Amino acid sequence: MPISTIITTSFDDQKPGTSGLRKKVTHFQQTHYLENFVQSIFDSIGDFQGKTLVLGGDGRYYNEDAIQIILRMASANGFAKVLVGQNGILSTPAASVIIRKKQAFGGIILSASHNPGGPDEDFGIKYNTDNGGPAPEKITDAIYAKTKEISEYRTLDTDSGTEIDLSQLATHELNGMTVEVIDSVSDYAQLMNELFDFDAIRGMISDGFTLCFDAMHAVTGPYAVEILENQLGAAKGSIINGIPKEDFGGEHPDPNLVHAHHLAELMFSPQSPDFGAASDGDGDRNMIVGNNIFVTPSDSLAILTANADHVPSYKGKIKGVARSMPTSQASDQVAKKLGLDSYETPTGWKFFGNLMDADKVTLCGEESFGTGSSHIREKDGLWAVLFWLNILAARKESVADIVQKHWLEFGRNYYSRHDYEAIDTNAANQLMTGLREKVKTLADTQIGSLTVSYSDDFSYTDPVDKSISEHQGIRIGFTNGSRVVYRLSGTGTSGATLRIYYESYETNPDKMNQDTQQALKDLIKLSVDISELKSLTGRTEATVIT
Ligand code: G1P
Ligand code: ZN
Numbered sequence: 001m002p003i004s005t006i007i008t009t010s011f012d013d014q015k016p017g018t019s020g021l022r023k024k025v026t027h028f029q030q031t032h033y034l035e036n037f038v039q040s041i042f043d044s045i046g047d048f049q050g051k052t053l054v055l056g057g058d059g060r061y062y063n064e065d066a067i068q069i070i071l072r073m074a075s076a077n078g079f080a081k082v083l084v085g086q087n088g089i090l091s092t093p094a095a096s097v098i099i100r101k102k103q104a105f106g107g108i109i110l111s112a113s114h115n116p117g118g119p120d121e122d123f124g125i126k127y128n129t130d131n132g133g134p135a136p137e138k139i140t141d142a143i144y145a146k147t148k149e150i151s152e153y154r155t156l157d158t159d160s161g162t163e164i165d166l167s168q169l170a171t172h173e174l175n176g177m178t179v180e181v182i183d184s185v186s187d188y189a190q191l192m193n194e195l196f197d198f199d200a201i202r203g204m205i206s207d208g209f210t211l212c213f214d215a216m217h218a219v220t221g222p223y224a225v226e227i228l229e230n231q232l233g234a235a236k237g238s239i240i241n242g243i244p245k246e247d248f249g250g251e252h253p254d255p256n257l258v259h260a261h262h263l264a265e266l267m268f269s270p271q272s273p274d275f276g277a278a279s280d281g282d283g284d285r286n287m288i289v290g291n292n293i294f295v296t297p298s299d300s301l302a303i304l305t306a307n308a309d310h311v312p313s314y315k316g317k318i319k320g321v322a323r324s325m326p327t328s329q330a331s332d333q334v335a336k337k338l339g340l341d342s343y344e345t346p347t348g349w350k351f352f353g354n355l356m357d358a359d360k361v362t363l364c365g366e367e368s369f370g371t372g373s374s375h376i377r378e379k380d381g382l383w384a385v386l387f388w389l390n391i392l393a394a395r396k397e398s399v400a401d402i403v404q405k406h407w408l409e410f411g412r413n414y415y416s417r418h419d420y421e422a423i424d425t426n427a428a429n430q431l432m433t434g435l436r437e438k439v440k441t442l443a444d445t446q447i448g449s450l451t452v453s454y455s456d457d458f459s460y461t462d463p464v465d466k467s468i469s470e471h472q473g474i475r476i477g478f479t480n481g482s483r484v485v486y487r488l489s490g491t492g493t494s495g496a497t498l499r500i501y502y503e504s505y506e507t508n509p510d511k512m513n514q515d516t517q518q519a520l521k522d523l524i525k526l527s528v529d530i531s532e533l534k535s536l537t538g539r540t541e542a543t544v545i546t
Helices: 033-042 063-077 092-101 137-149 186-195 198-206 220-231 261-267 297-306 330-338 350-357 381-395 399-410 425-441 521-531 533-537
Strands: 003-007 021-024 052-057 081-089 106-110 122-128 152-156 171-174 177-182 211-214 275-279 286-290 293-295 320-324 341-345 363-366 370-373 412-423 450-457 474-478 483-488 496-506
Touching (some): 033 137, 052 092, 063 106, 063 171, 063 177, 092 106, 092 122, 092 381, 122 137, 186 381, 198 381, 211 220, 211 261, 220 381, 261 275, 275 381, 286 297, 286 399, 293 297, 293 399, 297 330, 297 363, 297 370, 297 381, 297 412, 320 350, 330 412, 341 350, 350 363, 381 399, 412 425, 412 533, 425 496, 425 533, 450 521, 483 521, 496 521, 521 533
Parallel strands (some): 052 081, 052 106, 211 275, 320 341
Antiparallel strands (some): 003 152, 106 122, 171 177, 275 286, 286 293, 363 370, 412 496, 450 474, 474 483, 483 496
Protein backbone atom coordinates (compact mmCIF):
# COMPACT_ATOMS: atom_id res chain seq x y z
CA MET A 1 0.00 0.00 0.00
CA PRO A 2 1.60 3.28 -1.03
CA ILE A 3 2.62 5.88 1.52
CA SER A 4 1.78 9.38 0.31
CA THR A 5 3.63 12.53 1.19
CA ILE A 6 1.01 15.25 1.05
CA ILE A 7 2.04 18.82 0.42
CA THR A 8 0.41 21.20 2.88
CA THR A 9 0.57 24.74 4.16
CA SER A 10 0.63 25.67 7.83
CA PHE A 11 -2.13 27.21 9.95
CA ASP A 12 -1.17 29.89 12.44
CA ASP A 13 -3.55 28.88 15.25
CA GLN A 14 -2.32 25.48 16.35
CA LYS A 15 -0.84 26.42 19.70
CA PRO A 16 -1.75 23.70 22.20
CA GLY A 17 -3.01 25.00 25.53
CA THR A 18 -2.77 23.28 28.90
CA SER A 19 -5.09 20.53 27.63
CA GLY A 20 -3.92 20.17 24.04
CA LEU A 21 -5.42 21.77 20.96
CA ARG A 22 -9.12 22.63 21.18
CA LYS A 23 -11.23 24.09 18.37
CA LYS A 24 -14.64 23.74 16.83
CA VAL A 25 -15.20 20.51 14.87
CA THR A 26 -15.61 22.55 11.68
CA HIS A 27 -12.20 24.06 12.30
CA PHE A 28 -10.63 20.62 12.64
CA GLN A 29 -12.39 19.51 9.45
CA GLN A 30 -10.53 22.05 7.30
CA THR A 31 -8.37 20.31 4.72
CA HIS A 32 -5.02 19.25 6.29
CA TYR A 33 -5.80 20.86 9.68
CA LEU A 34 -5.85 17.74 11.87
CA GLU A 35 -3.16 16.09 9.73
CA ASN A 36 -0.80 19.05 10.19
CA PHE A 37 -1.14 18.86 13.95
CA VAL A 38 -0.68 15.10 14.07
CA GLN A 39 2.42 15.24 11.87
CA SER A 40 3.76 18.03 14.11
CA ILE A 41 3.24 15.75 17.12
CA PHE A 42 5.07 12.90 15.38
CA ASP A 43 7.92 15.24 14.40
CA SER A 44 8.36 16.45 18.00
CA ILE A 45 8.28 13.38 20.21
CA GLY A 46 11.53 11.62 19.37
CA ASP A 47 12.24 8.24 17.85
CA PHE A 48 9.19 6.00 17.95
CA GLN A 49 10.13 3.64 15.11
CA GLY A 50 8.99 0.17 16.10
CA LYS A 51 7.11 1.49 19.18
CA THR A 52 3.48 1.42 20.36
CA LEU A 53 0.97 4.28 20.43
CA VAL A 54 -2.28 4.33 22.44
CA LEU A 55 -5.23 6.01 20.71
CA GLY A 56 -8.79 6.79 21.73
CA GLY A 57 -11.19 9.53 22.66
CA ASP A 58 -14.33 10.49 24.50
CA GLY A 59 -16.66 9.49 21.66
CA ARG A 60 -17.68 12.98 20.68
CA TYR A 61 -18.57 13.90 17.10
CA TYR A 62 -15.57 13.45 14.73
CA ASN A 63 -13.86 10.97 17.11
CA GLU A 64 -13.96 8.03 14.71
CA ASP A 65 -13.04 10.04 11.62
CA ALA A 66 -10.04 11.47 13.44
CA ILE A 67 -8.98 8.02 14.61
CA GLN A 68 -8.95 6.64 11.05
CA ILE A 69 -6.83 9.60 9.91
CA ILE A 70 -4.39 9.16 12.80
CA LEU A 71 -4.10 5.39 12.23
CA ARG A 72 -3.07 5.93 8.61
CA MET A 73 -0.56 8.58 9.63
CA ALA A 74 0.86 6.47 12.46
CA SER A 75 1.44 3.66 9.99
CA ALA A 76 3.03 5.90 7.38
CA ASN A 77 5.28 7.44 10.03
CA GLY A 78 6.62 4.12 11.34
CA PHE A 79 4.80 3.13 14.52
CA ALA A 80 4.87 -0.66 14.95
CA LYS A 81 1.58 -0.89 16.79
CA VAL A 82 -1.43 1.16 17.82
CA LEU A 83 -3.72 0.12 20.68
CA VAL A 84 -7.08 1.70 19.97
CA GLY A 85 -10.12 1.57 22.25
CA GLN A 86 -13.17 -0.30 20.97
CA ASN A 87 -15.45 2.08 19.06
CA GLY A 88 -12.69 4.64 19.48
CA ILE A 89 -13.52 4.99 23.17
CA LEU A 90 -10.89 5.61 25.84
CA SER A 91 -11.44 7.87 28.80
CA THR A 92 -8.48 10.11 29.60
CA PRO A 93 -7.64 8.18 32.78
CA ALA A 94 -8.01 4.82 30.98
CA ALA A 95 -5.63 6.01 28.26
CA SER A 96 -3.16 6.97 30.99
CA VAL A 97 -3.52 3.51 32.59
CA ILE A 98 -2.93 1.75 29.27
CA ILE A 99 0.08 3.86 28.27
CA ARG A 100 1.74 2.97 31.58
CA LYS A 101 0.71 -0.66 31.72
CA LYS A 102 1.65 -1.49 28.11
CA GLN A 103 4.79 0.66 28.28
CA ALA A 104 3.69 2.50 25.18
CA PHE A 105 5.76 5.28 23.66
CA GLY A 106 2.84 7.65 24.25
CA GLY A 107 -0.80 8.23 23.46
CA ILE A 108 -3.10 10.50 21.53
CA ILE A 109 -6.36 11.37 23.29
CA LEU A 110 -9.22 12.99 21.40
CA SER A 111 -11.39 15.12 23.61
CA ALA A 112 -12.48 18.62 24.45
CA SER A 113 -13.16 17.46 28.02
CA HIS A 114 -16.28 19.06 29.52
CA ASN A 115 -17.06 21.23 26.48
CA PRO A 116 -20.11 20.39 24.33
CA GLY A 117 -19.86 18.01 21.36
CA GLY A 118 -21.57 17.80 17.97
CA PRO A 119 -21.00 18.99 14.40
CA ASP A 120 -20.94 22.64 15.46
CA GLU A 121 -19.34 22.14 18.85
CA ASP A 122 -15.88 21.39 20.18
CA PHE A 123 -13.19 18.86 19.42
CA GLY A 124 -9.70 18.44 20.80
CA ILE A 125 -6.49 16.46 20.62
CA LYS A 126 -3.64 16.04 23.05
CA TYR A 127 -0.48 14.00 23.30
CA ASN A 128 0.54 12.14 26.46
CA THR A 129 4.04 10.84 27.05
CA ASP A 130 5.21 7.46 28.34
CA ASN A 131 4.52 8.33 31.99
CA GLY A 132 0.85 8.53 30.97
CA GLY A 133 0.63 12.27 31.58
CA PRO A 134 0.14 15.30 29.33
CA ALA A 135 3.19 16.27 27.30
CA PRO A 136 5.41 18.78 29.11
CA GLU A 137 5.77 22.28 27.81
CA LYS A 138 9.02 21.61 25.98
CA ILE A 139 7.18 19.08 23.80
CA THR A 140 4.05 21.19 23.31
CA ASP A 141 6.29 24.15 22.38
CA ALA A 142 8.11 21.96 19.88
CA ILE A 143 4.78 20.79 18.42
CA TYR A 144 3.66 24.38 18.05
CA ALA A 145 6.95 25.35 16.38
CA LYS A 146 6.51 22.49 13.89
CA THR A 147 2.95 23.51 13.05
CA LYS A 148 4.26 26.88 11.95
CA GLU A 149 6.79 25.48 9.49
CA ILE A 150 5.11 22.28 8.31
CA SER A 151 5.08 21.77 4.54
CA GLU A 152 4.19 18.08 4.18
CA TYR A 153 2.78 15.13 6.08
CA ARG A 154 2.90 11.36 5.63
CA THR A 155 -0.14 9.15 5.35
CA LEU A 156 -1.38 6.07 3.53
CA ASP A 157 -3.06 6.24 0.20
CA THR A 158 -6.74 6.26 1.14
CA ASP A 159 -7.85 4.72 -2.14
CA SER A 160 -6.78 1.33 -0.94
CA GLY A 161 -9.35 0.43 1.74
CA THR A 162 -7.68 1.58 4.92
CA GLU A 163 -10.69 1.90 7.23
CA ILE A 164 -10.24 -0.22 10.34
CA ASP A 165 -13.35 -1.75 11.92
CA LEU A 166 -13.29 -0.33 15.45
CA SER A 167 -16.47 -2.04 16.57
CA GLN A 168 -14.98 -5.50 17.27
CA LEU A 169 -12.08 -6.57 19.48
CA ALA A 170 -9.60 -7.75 16.88
CA THR A 171 -6.09 -7.32 15.55
CA HIS A 172 -5.55 -5.83 12.09
CA GLU A 173 -2.60 -5.06 9.92
CA LEU A 174 -2.34 -1.65 8.35
CA ASN A 175 0.54 -1.47 5.91
CA GLY A 176 2.94 -3.28 8.21
CA MET A 177 1.62 -1.68 11.42
CA THR A 178 -0.46 -3.70 13.88
CA VAL A 179 -3.74 -2.17 15.01
CA GLU A 180 -5.18 -3.86 18.07
CA VAL A 181 -8.74 -2.89 18.95
CA ILE A 182 -8.78 -3.32 22.73
CA ASP A 183 -11.46 -3.44 25.40
CA SER A 184 -11.82 0.17 26.56
CA VAL A 185 -12.63 -0.72 30.15
CA SER A 186 -10.82 -3.86 31.35
CA ASP A 187 -7.29 -2.55 32.10
CA TYR A 188 -8.79 0.41 33.95
CA ALA A 189 -11.24 -1.74 35.91
CA GLN A 190 -8.46 -4.11 36.89
CA LEU A 191 -6.34 -1.30 38.32
CA MET A 192 -9.32 -0.01 40.32
CA ASN A 193 -9.75 -3.53 41.74
CA GLU A 194 -6.14 -3.46 42.87
CA LEU A 195 -6.41 -0.02 44.48
CA PHE A 196 -9.69 -0.28 46.38
CA ASP A 197 -11.40 -2.72 48.70
CA PHE A 198 -14.08 -3.94 46.29
CA ASP A 199 -15.29 -6.55 48.80
CA ALA A 200 -16.05 -3.87 51.39
CA ILE A 201 -17.87 -1.70 48.85
CA ARG A 202 -19.81 -4.70 47.54
CA GLY A 203 -20.80 -5.55 51.11
CA MET A 204 -22.02 -2.01 51.78
CA ILE A 205 -24.10 -2.04 48.59
CA SER A 206 -25.61 -5.44 49.32
CA ASP A 207 -26.55 -4.11 52.76
CA GLY A 208 -28.76 -1.54 51.05
CA PHE A 209 -26.49 1.44 50.30
CA THR A 210 -27.77 3.25 47.18
CA LEU A 211 -26.04 5.43 44.63
CA CYS A 212 -26.57 7.38 41.43
CA PHE A 213 -23.79 8.06 38.95
CA ASP A 214 -24.48 10.56 36.16
CA ALA A 215 -22.23 9.78 33.18
CA MET A 216 -23.65 12.82 31.37
CA HIS A 217 -23.95 10.89 28.03
CA ALA A 218 -20.17 10.89 27.96
CA VAL A 219 -17.28 8.48 28.08
CA THR A 220 -17.57 7.13 31.64
CA GLY A 221 -20.89 5.33 30.97
CA PRO A 222 -19.33 1.97 30.01
CA TYR A 223 -16.71 2.23 32.78
CA ALA A 224 -19.29 3.03 35.45
CA VAL A 225 -21.71 0.31 34.33
CA GLU A 226 -18.97 -2.32 34.40
CA ILE A 227 -17.43 -1.26 37.72
CA LEU A 228 -20.35 0.05 39.77
CA GLU A 229 -23.16 -2.16 38.50
CA ASN A 230 -21.54 -5.36 37.20
CA GLN A 231 -18.63 -5.66 39.63
CA LEU A 232 -19.86 -3.87 42.77
CA GLY A 233 -23.50 -4.81 42.52
CA ALA A 234 -25.17 -1.40 42.36
CA ALA A 235 -28.76 -1.79 41.15
CA LYS A 236 -29.35 -1.59 37.41
CA GLY A 237 -30.23 2.00 36.62
CA SER A 238 -27.80 3.40 39.19
CA ILE A 239 -25.90 4.84 36.21
CA ILE A 240 -27.89 7.54 34.45
CA ASN A 241 -27.08 8.95 30.98
CA GLY A 242 -24.74 6.00 30.64
CA ILE A 243 -24.55 5.61 26.87
CA PRO A 244 -21.90 7.85 25.24
CA LYS A 245 -23.45 10.11 22.61
CA GLU A 246 -21.64 12.11 19.95
CA ASP A 247 -23.33 15.29 21.15
CA PHE A 248 -23.64 14.37 24.85
CA GLY A 249 -27.40 14.62 24.44
CA GLY A 250 -27.01 18.31 23.54
CA GLU A 251 -25.77 19.10 27.04
CA HIS A 252 -22.51 20.24 28.64
CA PRO A 253 -20.79 17.14 30.04
CA ASP A 254 -19.46 19.20 32.92
CA PRO A 255 -19.98 17.71 36.39
CA ASN A 256 -21.06 20.63 38.53
CA LEU A 257 -24.32 21.67 40.15
CA VAL A 258 -25.27 23.74 37.12
CA HIS A 259 -24.77 21.17 34.35
CA ALA A 260 -25.43 17.96 36.32
CA HIS A 261 -28.69 19.45 37.56
CA HIS A 262 -30.73 16.23 37.28
CA LEU A 263 -28.38 14.59 39.73
CA ALA A 264 -28.29 17.68 41.94
CA GLU A 265 -32.10 17.80 42.12
CA LEU A 266 -32.26 14.12 42.99
CA MET A 267 -29.67 14.41 45.76
CA PHE A 268 -31.55 17.27 47.38
CA SER A 269 -34.94 15.52 47.17
CA PRO A 270 -36.64 13.01 49.47
CA GLN A 271 -35.81 10.26 46.91
CA SER A 272 -32.09 10.89 47.27
CA PRO A 273 -29.84 7.84 47.23
CA ASP A 274 -27.01 7.70 49.79
CA PHE A 275 -24.37 8.84 47.33
CA GLY A 276 -24.28 10.73 44.03
CA ALA A 277 -21.49 11.46 41.58
CA ALA A 278 -20.92 12.66 38.03
CA SER A 279 -18.06 12.76 35.57
CA ASP A 280 -17.23 14.82 32.51
CA GLY A 281 -16.82 14.29 28.74
CA ASP A 282 -13.52 12.40 28.94
CA GLY A 283 -13.91 10.98 32.45
CA ASP A 284 -11.20 12.83 34.31
CA ARG A 285 -13.40 15.15 36.40
CA ASN A 286 -15.73 14.24 39.23
CA MET A 287 -18.44 15.75 41.36
CA ILE A 288 -19.34 14.19 44.71
CA VAL A 289 -22.75 14.76 46.32
CA GLY A 290 -24.38 13.22 49.36
CA ASN A 291 -27.97 13.31 50.50
CA ASN A 292 -28.57 17.08 50.89
CA ILE A 293 -24.89 17.95 50.73
CA PHE A 294 -22.57 19.00 47.92
CA VAL A 295 -18.89 18.29 48.54
CA THR A 296 -16.67 20.97 47.03
CA PRO A 297 -13.76 19.49 45.07
CA SER A 298 -11.38 21.28 47.43
CA ASP A 299 -13.02 19.66 50.45
CA SER A 300 -13.07 16.33 48.65
CA LEU A 301 -9.28 16.40 48.23
CA ALA A 302 -8.88 17.26 51.92
CA ILE A 303 -11.27 14.50 53.00
CA LEU A 304 -9.60 11.85 50.81
CA THR A 305 -6.24 12.83 52.29
CA ALA A 306 -7.51 12.74 55.86
CA ASN A 307 -9.14 9.32 55.29
CA ALA A 308 -6.53 7.63 53.11
CA ASP A 309 -5.78 5.09 55.82
CA HIS A 310 -9.21 3.57 55.22
CA VAL A 311 -8.10 2.51 51.74
CA PRO A 312 -5.73 -0.47 51.79
CA SER A 313 -3.40 0.55 48.95
CA TYR A 314 -3.00 4.10 50.30
CA LYS A 315 -2.70 3.28 53.98
CA GLY A 316 0.49 4.79 55.37
CA LYS A 317 1.65 5.57 51.83
CA ILE A 318 0.71 9.21 51.33
CA LYS A 319 3.94 10.99 50.40
CA GLY A 320 2.46 14.44 50.13
CA VAL A 321 -0.50 16.32 48.76
CA ALA A 322 -0.62 18.96 46.05
CA ARG A 323 -3.34 21.41 45.06
CA SER A 324 -3.52 24.02 42.34
CA MET A 325 -3.15 27.56 43.61
CA PRO A 326 -6.84 28.58 43.28
CA THR A 327 -7.99 25.40 45.06
CA SER A 328 -8.99 26.05 48.68
CA GLN A 329 -6.46 25.56 51.42
CA ALA A 330 -8.53 22.78 53.05
CA SER A 331 -5.97 20.12 52.07
CA ASP A 332 -3.17 22.26 53.59
CA GLN A 333 -4.92 22.01 56.95
CA VAL A 334 -4.96 18.23 56.71
CA ALA A 335 -1.34 18.03 55.56
CA LYS A 336 -0.26 20.26 58.46
CA LYS A 337 -2.01 18.10 61.01
CA LEU A 338 -0.84 14.79 59.53
CA GLY A 339 2.70 16.03 59.00
CA LEU A 340 2.55 15.64 55.20
CA ASP A 341 4.32 17.84 52.67
CA SER A 342 1.94 20.05 50.75
CA TYR A 343 2.46 21.85 47.45
CA GLU A 344 0.71 24.75 45.74
CA THR A 345 1.09 24.55 41.95
CA PRO A 346 -0.21 26.59 39.02
CA THR A 347 -3.51 25.53 37.44
CA GLY A 348 -3.26 22.52 35.11
CA TRP A 349 -2.50 18.88 35.75
CA LYS A 350 0.99 18.74 34.29
CA PHE A 351 2.55 20.38 37.37
CA PHE A 352 1.41 17.46 39.52
CA GLY A 353 3.08 14.96 37.17
CA ASN A 354 6.60 16.17 37.99
CA LEU A 355 5.92 15.95 41.72
CA MET A 356 4.55 12.43 41.32
CA ASP A 357 7.36 11.23 39.08
CA ALA A 358 9.75 12.46 41.79
CA ASP A 359 7.69 10.62 44.42
CA LYS A 360 6.97 13.78 46.38
CA VAL A 361 3.20 13.62 46.13
CA THR A 362 0.56 10.85 46.19
CA LEU A 363 -2.71 12.80 46.11
CA CYS A 364 -3.54 15.95 44.22
CA GLY A 365 -6.50 17.98 43.12
CA GLU A 366 -7.97 21.11 41.65
CA GLU A 367 -11.05 23.13 42.54
CA SER A 368 -12.31 22.51 39.00
CA PHE A 369 -13.59 19.02 39.89
CA GLY A 370 -10.30 17.24 39.30
CA THR A 371 -8.86 14.81 41.83
CA GLY A 372 -6.22 12.16 41.38
CA SER A 373 -3.28 10.19 42.64
CA SER A 374 0.02 8.77 41.52
CA HIS A 375 -1.70 5.63 40.16
CA ILE A 376 -1.70 7.48 36.82
CA ARG A 377 -0.68 10.92 35.58
CA GLU A 378 -4.12 12.35 34.84
CA LYS A 379 -7.00 13.30 37.06
CA ASP A 380 -9.45 10.46 37.40
CA GLY A 381 -13.19 10.83 37.91
CA LEU A 382 -14.23 7.25 38.70
CA TRP A 383 -11.16 6.74 40.87
CA ALA A 384 -12.37 9.59 43.11
CA VAL A 385 -15.84 8.03 43.24
CA LEU A 386 -14.37 4.67 44.26
CA PHE A 387 -12.13 6.32 46.87
CA TRP A 388 -15.23 7.89 48.40
CA LEU A 389 -17.16 4.61 48.28
CA ASN A 390 -14.25 2.84 49.98
CA ILE A 391 -14.21 5.45 52.77
CA LEU A 392 -17.99 5.24 53.17
CA ALA A 393 -17.79 1.43 53.38
CA ALA A 394 -15.05 1.61 55.99
CA ARG A 395 -16.56 4.36 58.15
CA LYS A 396 -20.20 3.32 57.79
CA GLU A 397 -21.29 6.95 58.08
CA SER A 398 -23.15 9.21 55.66
CA VAL A 399 -21.43 11.67 53.32
CA ALA A 400 -22.89 14.53 55.36
CA ASP A 401 -21.57 13.14 58.65
CA ILE A 402 -18.11 12.64 57.22
CA VAL A 403 -18.02 16.19 55.86
CA GLN A 404 -19.38 17.77 59.08
CA LYS A 405 -16.87 15.90 61.23
CA HIS A 406 -14.09 16.92 58.88
CA TRP A 407 -15.00 20.60 59.29
CA LEU A 408 -15.14 20.26 63.06
CA GLU A 409 -11.68 18.74 63.10
CA PHE A 410 -9.92 20.87 60.49
CA GLY A 411 -12.09 23.97 60.10
CA ARG A 412 -14.30 24.76 57.12
CA ASN A 413 -12.96 26.51 54.02
CA TYR A 414 -16.02 28.15 52.46
CA TYR A 415 -15.30 28.19 48.76
CA SER A 416 -16.77 29.41 45.49
CA ARG A 417 -15.67 30.24 41.95
CA HIS A 418 -17.37 32.91 39.86
CA ASP A 419 -16.81 32.74 36.10
CA TYR A 420 -17.38 35.65 33.76
CA GLU A 421 -17.43 33.99 30.35
CA ALA A 422 -16.92 35.40 26.86
CA ILE A 423 -15.87 38.84 27.99
CA ASP A 424 -13.99 41.12 25.67
CA THR A 425 -10.35 39.99 25.52
CA ASN A 426 -8.94 43.53 25.71
CA ALA A 427 -11.07 44.36 28.73
CA ALA A 428 -9.98 41.15 30.43
CA ASN A 429 -6.32 41.88 29.80
CA GLN A 430 -6.73 45.45 31.03
CA LEU A 431 -8.36 44.21 34.22
CA MET A 432 -5.52 41.77 34.89
CA THR A 433 -2.84 44.35 34.09
CA GLY A 434 -4.51 46.79 36.45
CA LEU A 435 -4.64 44.21 39.22
CA ARG A 436 -1.03 43.25 38.67
CA GLU A 437 -0.06 46.86 39.42
CA LYS A 438 -2.44 47.23 42.37
CA VAL A 439 -1.31 44.11 44.21
CA LYS A 440 2.18 45.52 44.48
CA THR A 441 0.99 47.97 47.13
CA LEU A 442 -1.90 46.19 48.82
CA ALA A 443 -0.04 44.31 51.56
CA ASP A 444 -0.93 45.46 55.10
CA THR A 445 -3.71 47.72 53.88
CA GLN A 446 -7.21 47.62 55.31
CA ILE A 447 -10.09 46.86 52.91
CA GLY A 448 -13.46 47.11 54.61
CA SER A 449 -13.14 45.01 57.74
CA LEU A 450 -10.27 42.91 56.36
CA THR A 451 -6.52 43.41 56.42
CA VAL A 452 -4.44 42.22 53.48
CA SER A 453 -1.60 39.98 54.58
CA TYR A 454 -0.09 39.38 51.14
CA SER A 455 -0.90 40.05 47.52
CA ASP A 456 1.00 38.98 44.44
CA ASP A 457 0.98 37.58 40.92
CA PHE A 458 1.58 33.88 41.58
CA SER A 459 4.85 32.51 40.28
CA TYR A 460 5.92 28.89 40.68
CA THR A 461 9.33 27.32 40.65
CA ASP A 462 9.01 23.60 40.00
CA PRO A 463 10.84 21.85 42.85
CA VAL A 464 11.90 19.07 40.51
CA ASP A 465 13.07 20.62 37.24
CA LYS A 466 13.39 24.18 38.61
CA SER A 467 11.40 25.63 35.70
CA ILE A 468 9.63 28.87 36.50
CA SER A 469 6.00 29.60 35.57
CA GLU A 470 5.03 33.23 36.00
CA HIS A 471 1.74 35.17 35.93
CA GLN A 472 -0.32 32.24 37.18
CA GLY A 473 -3.00 34.38 38.83
CA ILE A 474 -3.44 37.29 41.21
CA ARG A 475 -3.70 36.33 44.88
CA ILE A 476 -4.93 38.56 47.65
CA GLY A 477 -4.69 36.91 51.07
CA PHE A 478 -6.15 38.35 54.27
CA THR A 479 -4.99 38.00 57.86
CA ASN A 480 -8.08 35.91 58.79
CA GLY A 481 -7.22 33.25 56.20
CA SER A 482 -9.63 34.50 53.52
CA ARG A 483 -8.43 34.72 49.93
CA VAL A 484 -9.44 36.10 46.57
CA VAL A 485 -7.76 34.85 43.39
CA TYR A 486 -8.18 36.17 39.85
CA ARG A 487 -7.06 34.44 36.71
CA LEU A 488 -7.96 34.18 33.04
CA SER A 489 -8.97 30.78 31.72
CA GLY A 490 -6.53 29.05 29.40
CA THR A 491 -9.13 26.70 27.95
CA GLY A 492 -12.01 28.92 26.81
CA THR A 493 -12.99 28.96 23.16
CA SER A 494 -14.58 32.41 22.72
CA GLY A 495 -13.36 35.74 24.08
CA ALA A 496 -11.84 35.64 27.55
CA THR A 497 -13.12 33.97 30.69
CA LEU A 498 -12.29 35.63 33.98
CA ARG A 499 -12.37 33.35 36.99
CA ILE A 500 -12.57 34.80 40.49
CA TYR A 501 -12.07 32.34 43.34
CA TYR A 502 -13.20 33.01 46.92
CA GLU A 503 -12.29 31.31 50.12
CA SER A 504 -12.86 32.05 53.79
CA TYR A 505 -11.80 29.96 56.75
CA GLU A 506 -14.16 29.22 59.65
CA THR A 507 -13.33 27.37 62.85
CA ASN A 508 -16.36 28.37 64.92
CA PRO A 509 -18.76 25.34 64.92
CA ASP A 510 -21.75 27.69 65.24
CA LYS A 511 -20.86 29.33 61.92
CA MET A 512 -20.10 26.23 59.90
CA ASN A 513 -23.44 25.76 58.21
CA GLN A 514 -24.07 29.05 56.48
CA ASP A 515 -24.98 29.45 52.85
CA THR A 516 -21.70 29.65 50.92
CA GLN A 517 -22.46 32.76 48.87
CA GLN A 518 -23.68 34.47 52.02
CA ALA A 519 -20.53 33.52 53.92
CA LEU A 520 -18.41 34.94 51.09
CA LYS A 521 -20.44 38.04 50.29
CA ASP A 522 -18.00 40.62 51.68
CA LEU A 523 -15.14 39.10 49.73
CA ILE A 524 -17.25 39.00 46.58
CA LYS A 525 -18.11 42.67 46.83
CA LEU A 526 -14.58 43.71 47.60
CA SER A 527 -13.16 41.70 44.69
CA VAL A 528 -15.51 43.31 42.21
CA ASP A 529 -14.57 46.78 43.47
CA ILE A 530 -10.80 46.26 43.48
CA SER A 531 -10.75 44.86 39.96
CA GLU A 532 -13.06 47.53 38.49
CA LEU A 533 -14.90 44.60 36.94
CA LYS A 534 -18.12 46.51 36.22
CA SER A 535 -16.59 49.52 34.53
CA LEU A 536 -14.08 47.50 32.51
CA THR A 537 -16.25 44.61 31.34
CA GLY A 538 -19.78 45.92 31.76
CA ARG A 539 -20.63 42.74 33.69
CA THR A 540 -22.62 42.81 36.89
CA GLU A 541 -23.37 39.08 37.26
CA ALA A 542 -21.14 36.03 36.94
CA THR A 543 -22.08 33.65 34.11
CA VAL A 544 -21.49 30.49 36.14
CA ILE A 545 -21.12 30.15 39.89
CA THR A 546 -19.76 26.89 41.25
C1 G1P B 1 -9.67 24.59 33.49
C2 G1P B 1 -9.61 24.41 34.99
C3 G1P B 1 -8.28 23.80 35.38
C4 G1P B 1 -8.07 22.50 34.60
C5 G1P B 1 -8.23 22.75 33.11
C6 G1P B 1 -8.16 21.45 32.32
O1 G1P B 1 -8.65 25.46 33.07
O2 G1P B 1 -9.82 25.62 35.68
O3 G1P B 1 -8.24 23.58 36.76
O4 G1P B 1 -6.79 21.97 34.85
O5 G1P B 1 -9.49 23.35 32.86
O6 G1P B 1 -9.18 20.56 32.68
P1 G1P B 1 -8.86 27.03 32.85
O7 G1P B 1 -9.98 27.18 31.87
O8 G1P B 1 -9.23 27.61 34.18
O9 G1P B 1 -7.53 27.52 32.34
ZN1 ZN C 1 -12.02 16.35 31.30
